[in-house]
Amino acid sequence: MKRLSAAQRFRFLLPLVALVIASALSAEDVTPERLNQADKEPDNWLTYGGTYRAWRYSPLDQINASNVQKLSVAWAFQFGDVQGGLQCTPLVADGVMYVVGPNNRVFALDAATGKKLWSYFYKHQEGTQFRYGHFSRGLALGHGNVYLGSLDNYVVALDAKTGEENWKVNVEDSKKYGCSITGAPLVVKDIVIVGSTGGDSAHRGHLVAYEGKTGKMRWRFNTVPGPGEKGNESWLGDSWKFGGGATWMTGSYDPELDLLYWGVGNPAADFYGEARKGTNLYTDCAIALKPDTGELAWYFQEIPHDVWDYDSAYECILVDLPVNGKVRKLLIHPNKGGYIWVLDRTNGEFVSGWKFMDNLNWSTGLDAKGIPVGRREPVPDVPIFICPSISGARSWNQASYNPKTGLLYNIGIEWCTELTARKQEMKEGEFAMAGTFPTKPLPSGRVITHLDAHDPITGKKEWSHESRYALLASILSTGGSLVFTGDPEGIFFALDARSGTKLWSFNTGAGHRGSPITYAVNGKQYIATPSGGGGAVYDGLTEVWPEAKDFVAGATLFVFTLP
Amino acid sequence: MSSRLRGKARPRLTTKTRRREESRIVFRLAVLVPLLILPVPGAAAREISSAQKTPIDLKDPQLISEGDKVFAQNCSITYCHGREGAAGRAPSVRDKKWEVTRLRKVIMEGIPNTSMPNWNDKLTERQISAVTAYILSISGEEPVKSQPSSAGFAPEKTRPAFTAPAAPLPESLVGDPARGEQLFFATAGERGCVGCHVIDGKGNPVGPDLTGSVRRNARALFGDIVFPGPALDASKPLLRIVMKDGEKILGLKQEETPAAVRVFDMSRVPPVLRRLAKEKIQSVEPQTRSAMPERYGEIYTLRELLDLVSFLKSSGAPSAVRVSFLDIQ
Numbered sequence: 001m002k003r004l005s006a007a008q009r010f011r012f013l014l015p016l017v018a019l020v021i022a023s024a025l026s027a028e029d030v031t032p033e034r035l036n037q038a039d040k041e042p043d044n045w046l047t048y049g050g051t052y053r054a055w056r057y058s059p060l061d062q063i064n065a066s067n068v069q070k071l072s073v074a075w076a077f078q079f080g081d082v083q084g085g086l087q088c089t090p091l092v093a094d095g096v097m098y099v100v101g102p103n104n105r106v107f108a109l110d111a112a113t114g115k116k117l118w119s120y121f122y123k124h125q126e127g128t129q130f131r132y133g134h135f136s137r138g139l140a141l142g143h144g145n146v147y148l149g150s151l152d153n154y155v156v157a158l159d160a161k162t163g164e165e166n167w168k169v170n171v172e173d174s175k176k177y178g179c180s181i182t183g184a185p186l187v188v189k190d191i192v193i194v195g196s197t198g199g200d201s202a203h204r205g206h207l208v209a210y211e212g213k214t215g216k217m218r219w220r221f222n223t224v225p226g227p228g229e230k231g232n233e234s235w236l237g238d239s240w241k242f243g244g245g246a247t248w249m250t251g252s253y254d255p256e257l258d259l260l261y262w263g264v265g266n267p268a269a270d271f272y273g274e275a276r277k278g279t280n281l282y283t284d285c286a287i288a289l290k291p292d293t294g295e296l297a298w299y300f301q302e303i304p305h306d307v308w309d310y311d312s313a314y315e316c317i318l319v320d321l322p323v324n325g326k327v328r329k330l331l332i333h334p335n336k337g338g339y340i341w342v343l344d345r346t347n348g349e350f351v352s353g354w355k356f357m358d359n360l361n362w363s364t365g366l367d368a369k370g371i372p373v374g375r376r377e378p379v380p381d382v383p384i385f386i387c388p389s390i391s392g393a394r395s396w397n398q399a400s401y402n403p404k405t406g407l408l409y410n411i412g413i414e415w416c417t418e419l420t421a422r423k424q425e426m427k428e429g430e431f432a433m434a435g436t437f438p439t440k441p442l443p444s445g446r447v448i449t450h451l452d453a454h455d456p457i458t459g460k461k462e463w464s465h466e467s468r469y470a471l472l473a474s475i476l477s478t479g480g481s482l483v484f485t486g487d488p489e490g491i492f493f494a495l496d497a498r499s500g501t502k503l504w505s506f507n508t509g510a511g512h513r514g515s516p517i518t519y520a521v522n523g524k525q526y527i528a529t530p531s532g533g534g535g536a537v538y539d540g541l542t543e544v545w546p547e548a549k550d551f552v553a554g555a556t557l558f559v560f561t562l563p
Numbered sequence: 564m565s566s567r568l569r570g571k572a573r574p575r576l577t578t579k580t581r582r583r584e585e586s587r588i589v590f591r592l593a594v595l596v597p598l599l600i601l602p603v604p605g606a607a608a609r610e611i612s613s614a615q616k617t618p619i620d621l622k623d624p625q626l627i628s629e630g631d632k633v634f635a636q637n638c639s640i641t642y643c644h645g646r647e648g649a650a651g652r653a654p655s656v657r658d659k660k661w662e663v664t665r666l667r668k669v670i671m672e673g674i675p676n677t678s679m680p681n682w683n684d685k686l687t688e689r690q691i692s693a694v695t696a697y698i699l700s701i702s703g704e705e706p707v708k709s710q711p712s713s714a715g716f717a718p719e720k721t722r723p724a725f726t727a728p729a730a731p732l733p734e735s736l737v738g739d740p741a742r743g744e745q746l747f748f749a750t751a752g753e754r755g756c757v758g759c760h761v762i763d764g765k766g767n768p769v770g771p772d773l774t775g776s777v778r779r780n781a782r783a784l785f786g787d788i789v790f791p792g793p794a795l796d797a798s799k800p801l802l803r804i805v806m807k808d809g810e811k812i813l814g815l816k817q818e819e820t821p822a823a824v825r826v827f828d829m830s831r832v833p834p835v836l837r838r839l840a841k842e843k844i845q846s847v848e849p850q851t852r853s854a855m856p857e858r859y860g861e862i863y864t865l866r867e868l869l870d871l872v873s874f875l876k877s878s879g880a881p882s883a884v885r886v887s888f889l890d891i892q
Contacts, residue, residue, distance in 0.1 A: 083649075127764055131652045167828075168836040172750060173757055173765045200642055200652045214810070214828065215835035220751070425676040431652045433642065433678040539646045542635040549635040 030093050030141040032189045036255040043520040045092045048138050048184040052253040053318040056400040057477050058518045062525035063562060064480030068494050068504045071560045075114035079105055079555040084134030085534025086555040089515035091141055098146050100136040101555050106148055112521040118163035128152040132197045133535050138184030140192060143212030149181030149194045155210055167215035177203050178429030184250045188260060188291045191218050195247025199265035199311055200433055202426040205245030207262060209294060219294030223264045223282050231281035239276035242426045244268030245283040249396055252316040260291045261331055265311035269434030271378050271421035279304035284312045286333050298348035302341050307378050308362055309390045310337030315398045323351055332456050334410060338393030341370055342457055354459030357393040357412040359442055362386045378421035387416035389439045391537045395472050402477040405497050408456040409475045409483050414448040416440045439543040447544050463500030472538055474515035486512025488551055492529050510554025513538050527560045621696040630697025633690045648701050660703045667695050735866050736888035743874025746867055753862055758833035762878055769827050769834050776875035781890040784872045791855035801850040807843050815854040829854050
């Protein structure tokens with residue numbers, strides 16, 4: 001009774017206590033429930049693709065087509081290391097921004113001012129080779145942790161409040177397997193899931209899930225099935241052992257269906273297919289897994305027996321849209337080879353497919369089941385001219401879906417490769433392209449890059465914006481009817497989401513290869529973009545644009561707002 | 564030479580004179596071709612151009628600058644040697660010691676059965692010299708050795724040939740180092756050593772580094788796997804920890820701060836390096852035994868254990884070692 005009366009006496013304090021708790025909310029409180037409903041928190045950018053649907057869209061509209069010309073720099077953050085450039089997607093939770101820079105340097109910043117709250121510099125194993133670069137594409141938040149996949153193949157959980165290492169576990173020895181983690185992890189329920197890069201090395205791909213609280217491995221899904229597993233029959237002899245199938249980008253999740261979606265990369269070796277006859281499952285597939293067990297729910301193979309390095313590792317965009325009058329749960333999956341596949345994400349059924357570049361000659365089209373036909377196969381030791389370039393009709397940098405305009409904003413690059421396949425011995429962990437692949441312009445001598453607004457189901461083009469150089473940064477679209485991205489020279493720009501008209505630009509001084517986001521703190525909207533080029537395709541621009549050799553390195557985060 | 568053959572003033576050749584002319588060409592080629600591909604003694608940073616017989620100075624800034632461009636458009640490109648040679652999927656070519664002739668040979672001829680193509684039909688001779696000069700400019704140079712070596716590239720690692728079988732035993736009682744290697748690096752379930760041990764720089768330094776196991780006897784190695792002994796390092800004891808939320812952890816202590824203790828959580832493979840806040844710990848009970856799991860006598864068959872010991876004994880050894888049942892008795 002006495003205690004009760006004490007509580008009653010202090011009852012007037014309750015609203016104050018609630019306020020204190022609310023304002024103390026930050027990444028340590030990014031719960032699975034919040035992640036499931038990230039679209040209800042437009043002020044934040046909680047997960048790699050913005051939400052589990054990977055739209056790279058925010059409904060924020062304070063910055064819009066009528067005032068974007070007034071955008072100016074609020075603050076900038078320097079990473080102090082420019083090796084490999086800045087490719088990350090910043091995350092924002094409750095006024096705190098989490099970013100990862102070159103060589104796995106992680107920072108927590110005050111999202112309104114850029115003031116550093118903590119930093120964590122990962123120490124790589126001695127002798128790490130960094131074959132897939134020094135960059136990281138992002139982090140994940142959840143369970144009170146900030147998750148990092150390291151370049152030497154560890155998963156690290158940092159305390160979101162302090163940056164202290166809560167746990168750390170090795171996925172596979174990077175020296176032996178030739179892989180590293182450059183993609184952002186994905187938090188789903190009580191686990192964190194990571195994929196690895198390594199698709200151009202002799203290795204066997206996988207997705208691995210760890211318990212967020214303890215770091216204990218929950219499951220491992222091998223993207224190339226071993227003997228006795230279903231799908232192993234799609235590999236000749238022992239070729240499955242180093243069959244590739246890297247999972248180097250970040251997947252999506254549908255909480256209602258409780259399915260995890262991920263794109264799987266190319267088979268290894270890239271161009272010489274004789275040694276791995278068969279369809280080579282589950283390379284070049286969109287896969288759906290049950291997140292509690294890692295069990296395969298369905299798969300759709302976009303390119304059976306890929307011999308062009310057109311991996312299907314890109315983002316899985318989840319939309320619910322009418323098809324022939326009936327709303328269906330869809331997965332939109334852009335592919336490096338120039339097609340976009342639209343699948344039913346409940347069962348993997350093919351719905352539609354369309355190409356997003358004009359000069360595509362490795363196949364003549366898709367059949368009724370969505371399988372490429374009229375393929376132009378490499379012949380060992382004979383050069384063939386294929387388009388798009390093996391660098392991709394688009395690189396990994398992601399598209400954006402804007403529900404307000406109903407349009408998908410995606411990049412297409414018209415370029416080609418003179419591809420010569422040659423036999424190669426597979427040595428575990430070693431570079432295994434099995435061929436030569438100089439990038440070439442179109443027969444006209446030009447390379448054309450276009451950022452297009454498409455109907456996501458039919459591909460119908462609403463507008464197109466042409467760029468001088470290949471666009472290698474992700475796209476952000478907003479409720480303010482804006483589309484943002486940057487070019488390799490350093491120009492960050494905004495287009496009108498409905499017309500494609502260029503409305504604003506700003507020179508950040510170094511090329512764009514990361515993913516811009518938008519967020520709000522205390523009612524003020526900000527646009528953040530990484531600046532600083534790097535990575536395989538960026539460094540390869542010199543093949544068709546010799547002057548790209550002089551594009552300077554950088555690693556700076558620019559944050560813009562209205563004055 | 565060719566202009567003389569094709570020139571207007573060229574007389575009609577009889578079969579005999581043509582043969583003589585051809586033999587002279589063959590002779591000239593025989594002299595000149597080796598100049599293209601063979602080392603020029605004592606001219607590490609210079610080489611003779613076959614066309615003009617004038618030395619090319621590989622330190623010529625103009626040539627290096629040309630090579631910089633050739634490199635940027637052909638070698639640093641997508642997936643290969645990386646910007647300014649700092650490594651891509653293919654190895655770094657910076658900050659190494661190159662033997663000029665070896666470097667040039669690799670550029671011209673490629674490396675068979677790898678992703679390194681030959682460039683002699685894609686680049687001009689001048690371009691090959693230029694890119695050679697450029698790579699030398701971002702690297703060091705090694706004097707010519709009499710034997711062509713693998714300077715710049717790690718020496719080819721080949722599995723040493725088998726020595727004579729240890730004993731005339733059935734195959735099931737003789738280990739195979741190749742199978743042992745697969746077992747060592749297995750990452751599925753409870754099997755595999757790589758989660759806790761390092762060998763030749765690969766693996767995780769949770770338990771002892773097993774590089775150099777070649778010097779230990781097979782019986783001791785076998786015993787360490789099936790009957791783990793007491794803890795080796797008293798400063799890193801195995802702890803049975805109960806957390807306040809009820810979680811039980813078998814932790815190999817790594818370090819301690821006033822607020823936390825850092826342990827390898829050994830309760831599942833792979834072990835996880837965890838920071839446990841002291842305020843969340845209920846109880847800690849030190850164990851005397853080592854962190855090495857005690858179940859390997861049950862998890863592995865005898866033959867698999869012999870495979871593993873054979874792999875450990877072969878790693879770094881001049882020849883492969885097949886450990887038999889007789890060796891572990």
